[in-house]
Amino acid sequence: MVWGGTDGLARGCRCRKRGRTRLASVLVACAGLAGLVVAPSAQALTYGAQVTLPFSGLSEKPIGLAVDPSGDVFVADAGNNRVVELPAGCQSSSCQLTMPFSGLDFPNWVAVDPVGDLFVTDTFNNRVVELPAGCDSSSCQLTLPFSDLNDPFGVAVDPADDVFVTEPSENEVLELPAGSRTPVTLPFSGLDSPFGVTVDPAGDVLVAEPGQVVELPAGCETSGCQVTVPFTELGIPVGVTVDPAGDVFVADAGNKQVVELPAGSNTQVTLPFSGLELPQGIGLDPAGDVFVVDTIARRVVELPVLGSTQLSTTLSGGSASGLSIAVPAGTGVSDQATLSGASAASASGSVTYNVYADAACTLPAAAPQTVSVTDGTAPASTPVMLPQGTYFWTASYSGDGVNDPSQSACGTETSVVLSSAKFGADVSVALAVTPEAGSPPGSASVIRFTVSNDGPEPASDVISGLALPSTLAVLSAGGASQIGNLLFWPAGTFAAGQTDTHPVLVRPRGSTTGGNGMIHGDALSLGTLDPNYGNNFVSESFTVTAGSGRLLRTDW
Numbered sequence: 001m002v003w004g005g006t007d008g009l010a011r012g013c014r015c016r017k018r019g020r021t022r023l024a025s026v027l028v029a030c031a032g033l034a035g036l037v038v039a040p041s042a043q044a045l046t047y048g049a050q051v052t053l054p055f056s057g058l059s060e061k062p063i064g065l066a067v068d069p070s071g072d073v074f075v076a077d078a079g080n081n082r083v084v085e086l087p088a089g090c091q092s093s094s095c096q097l098t099m100p101f102s103g104l105d106f107p108n109w110v111a112v113d114p115v116g117d118l119f120v121t122d123t124f125n126n127r128v129v130e131l132p133a134g135c136d137s138s139s140c141q142l143t144l145p146f147s148d149l150n151d152p153f154g155v156a157v158d159p160a161d162d163v164f165v166t167e168p169s170e171n172e173v174l175e176l177p178a179g180s181r182t183p184v185t186l187p188f189s190g191l192d193s194p195f196g197v198t199v200d201p202a203g204d205v206l207v208a209e210p211g212q213v214v215e216l217p218a219g220c221e222t223s224g225c226q227v228t229v230p231f232t233e234l235g236i237p238v239g240v241t242v243d244p245a246g247d248v249f250v251a252d253a254g255n256k257q258v259v260e261l262p263a264g265s266n267t268q269v270t271l272p273f274s275g276l277e278l279p280q281g282i283g284l285d286p287a288g289d290v291f292v293v294d295t296i297a298r299r300v301v302e303l304p305v306l307g308s309t310q311l312s313t314t315l316s317g318g319s320a321s322g323l324s325i326a327v328p329a330g331t332g333v334s335d336q337a338t339l340s341g342a343s344a345a346s347a348s349g350s351v352t353y354n355v356y357a358d359a360a361c362t363l364p365a366a367a368p369q370t371v372s373v374t375d376g377t378a379p380a381s382t383p384v385m386l387p388q389g390t391y392f393w394t395a396s397y398s399g400d401g402v403n404d405p406s407q408s409a410c411g412t413e414t415s416v417v418l419s420s421a422k423f424g425a426d427v428s429v430a431l432a433v434t435p436e437a438g439s440p441p442g443s444a445s446v447i448r449f450t451v452s453n454d455g456p457e458p459a460s461d462v463i464s465g466l467a468l469p470s471t472l473a474v475l476s477a478g479g480a481s482q483i484g485n486l487l488f489w490p491a492g493t494f495a496a497g498q499t500d501t502h503p504v505l506v507r508p509r510g511s512t513t514g515g516n517g518m519i520h521g522d523a524l525s526l527g528t529l530d531p532n533y534g535n536n537f538v539s540e541s542f543t544v545t546a547g548s549g550r551l552l553r554t555d556w
Contacts, residue, residue, distance in 0.1 A: 045288060046306040047272055048401040053086055053291070053300045056093035064109035064154075065239070065281030065293045065300065068116055073291055074099070075281065075300060076110040076120060083110055083120055086300075088285070101131055102138035109196075109281075113157045119144075121152040121165060128155060128165055145181040146174060154197040154207075164205060168193040173207055173216075186216055189223035196251075196282075200242040208237040213250060230266045231259065239282035239292075251279040251292055258282065258292055258303075273303055287343070304402050307343035311351075311406040313395045314338075315413050317383070319426075320532050326416040332383025333415045337395040341403065345376045349398040353381040356392045361410035365391055373397070391415045418529060425528040426455035427462055427494065428535035429521045433542070444475060447504040451523045453494035454535075460527030463491045466504065469517035476505035491526065517542060 055062075059079025066074045071088030083099040090096070101107070105124035112118055116133030126149040130142040144163060146152070154166040161178035164186075171191040174183045186205060188194075196208040203218030206229065213229040220226070231237070235254020242248050246263030249271075258271045258279055271290060273279070281293035281300075288305040315325050317333035327333060337351045350370050357365040369381045378397075393413035399405035430450040449466055453459045468474065468485040479502065480487035489502060522537045530536065 046404065047290075048304045048306045050272075050274055051302045051304060051401065053302055054091065054093045054096070055084060055086055055300055056096060058084075058298045058300075060296075060298060061106075062293050062295055062298060062300070063280050064107075064111075064121075065283045065291055066110045066112040066118075067283040067285045067291060068112045069114060069286060071285040071287070073283070073285075073300065074110050074112060074118065075293060076107045078106045078108055078123070081105060081107065083107060083118065099131060100136060100138050101129060101141060104129075108153050109155045111155045111157050111163075113161060114159060117157075119155050119157055119163060121155045123151050123153065126150060126152065128152060128163065144176060146176060146183050149174075153195055156197045156199050156205075158199040158203065162199075164197050164199065166194040166197050166207060168195060173197060173205065175205075187221060187223045187226075188214065188216055189226060196237070196239040198240050198242055200246060200248075201244050202246075206240055206242065206248065208240040208250060210236050210254075213237055213240055213248065229261060231261055231268050234259075238280040241282050241284060243284055243288070249282055249284070249290065251282040253278050253280055253295075258290065271303055273301065276301075306399070306404045307341050307402055309339055309341035309344050309347065309397065309399070309403040309406050311395060311397045311408055312338045312340065313393070313408050313413055315393060315415055316380070317415065318532075320534065322534060323412060324414045324416075326418055326529075326532075328418055329388055330385060331417070332385045333391075333417075334380045334383040335393050335395055335413065336380040337378045337397065337408075339373070339376050339378065339397060339403070339406070343402045347373050347376040347397075347400055347403045349373050349400040349403070351378040351398070352396050354394045354396075355384060355386070355415075356394070356410070357389065359392055359411060361392050361394055373400075386415075386417050388417050391417070425453055425457055425459035425494075425525050425530045426532050426535070427459050427523050427525050427530050428452050428454055429464065429523045429538045431519060431521055431538050431540045433540070444505055444507045447506060447519065449478070449502045449504060449521050450499060451489075451494070451502075452499040453496060453525075455530070456496050457528065458496060459494045459525040459530065461491045462494050462523055462525050464489045464502075464523035465521070466502075467520040468504075468506065469519070471509055471517050472506045472519075473509050474504065474506055476503070478502040478504045480504070493527075494525075 059077050061079035062075050062077045064076035073086045075084050077084055081104045083101055085097040087095055104122050107120045108123045109121040118131040120129050122129050128144045128146050132140055150167055151169050152165045153168050156164045163176045165174045173186045173188055173194055175186055176183045192209055194207045194209045198206050205216045207214055211234055213231055215227045215229055217225050235252050237250045238253045239251035248261045250259050252259055256276045258273050260269045276294050277296040279292045280295050283291045290303040292301050294301055314336045315333055317325055317327040318331045320327055335353045339347050350372050352368050352370045354368050355365045357363045365386055366384045371379045392410055394408050394410055396407040397405055432448045433445050451464045466487040477487055480489050519540045524536055
């Protein structure tokens with residue numbers, strides 16, 4: 001990891017160990033305080049309200065924490081000599097599980113690898129044990145071949161399954177390479193009671209010790225490239241974890257806080273946890289939520305990331321719907337809000353609908369309506385009947401512990417209430433395409449362009465037209481005036497219920513090439529108000545399929 005600034009900390013010892021590859025895109029499984037990390041950079045994140053997870057029966061010494069790729073949270077409950085799990089989404093202690101380790105004596109730390117294998121430092125037994133993923137009994141528990149351990153504390157595992165362990169009493173960090181039975185002492189220098197350990201996406205190893213966090217870049221074989229991560233005024237940092245962007249998170253037990261140092265920055269950020277008494281274990285879930293073991297309080301707390309939540313709206317009244325509609329007097333209009341975003345499907349909170357009589361949205365035209373959001377769904381507002389005029393609508397979402405508040409802008413939605421006398425015409429258009437009768441398949445097709453007045457009153461001065469792509473040749477314009485591939489029919493009056501169909505004979509240009517395109521049709525009444533504009537336009541796509549020497553087929 002390279003740190004920014006001008007203090008000489010941007011030193012890159014970027015060699016790699018032979019035969020080993022560390023991919024930045026692979027998930028990093030970190031020890032207790034460094035749970036499996038698959039979160040985005042937290043530099044610009046906004047956090048919601050702190051949540052206490054429903055673990056039950058924790059001892060006075062819960063310490064390490066890890067999070068797996070599914071968001072399941074594991075805690076090393078040292079005082080009870082066990083490791084417990086709370087599955088993702090669990091809302092009560094009824095789904096808490098005790099992992100089937102056996103013979104544990106003060107398990108300090110827990111780590112999880114990308115496939116779900118669990119690793120625990122069994123401190124008073126001076127060993128590191130592994131429980132493979134899917135194991136449901138202690139019979140498959142493994143003891144890793146570390147030798148002569150002395151009160152091991154932190155543990156981490158990287159994507160290559162190399163395992164890292166800290167020994168505070170020996171002031172050293174050991175690595176057990178995947179497939180090896182011989183641990184290696186990493187070339188850190190001057191360590192003083194190293195606690196938490198983690199591995200970043202580049203393979204750099206970071207260790208928390210009183211007053212600081214130090215880093216050994218991947219592949220570094222001497223202490224000459226050891227770096228002090230530029231946190232300031234750390235007390236006793238115990239837990240450390242890193243996200244894929246390289247942001248470093250530290251549980252500072254001495255200062256009763258959690259701090260973050262964004263990648264490349266020398267300016268740390270204090271996360272908005274509250275009431276922490278002794279934060280030690282720390283981890284991140286796939287969404288970027290931060291989990292901390294607050295040891296003295298015998299609890300695990302979560303700081304959820306607020307998801308970016310968007311709100312979109314649609315007005316409905318009579319047969320009209322959309323962002324801008326017109327309705328006859330006496331027609332109720334309602335607003336429908338829709339939430340979207342990464343966490344919107346589980347959103348709660350409320351949506352408030354407002355309607356105003358002025359374009360600045362300062363003069364309410366009706367009382368606000370507030371509805372509750374359940375599982376991401378907000379009911380529509382109750383229809384409101386308003387007098388003749390133009391109205392401006394807004395909707396606002398309150399947000400919840402996970403989703404951001406969101407609001408539609410004034411002027412996004414408008415409704416026009418017309419007098420009943422002006423609401424009579426409803427011009428609509430439709431397209432249909434069939435092969436020309438008696439012609440070989442694919443040689444020609446007939447576009448049938450239909451214009452109708454579905455309203456109860458006549459529609460005067462109706463003009464209609466078709467826009468055809470240049471890939472089609474017009475053989476017969478069906479009585480239309482033609483300018484290139486634009487066809488226009490003369491203005492006329494359509495009686496209530498009248499329908500006219502204009503047949504246009506076309507053929508794809510060329511006989512051996514395929515292609516596709518769009519046909520557009522529209523009709524408007526210039527003399528009669530038509531508030532339902534949604535059916536005045538129609539578009540159809542087509543595909544021309546060609547064969548050897550001649551056109552085989554035209555698909556519409």
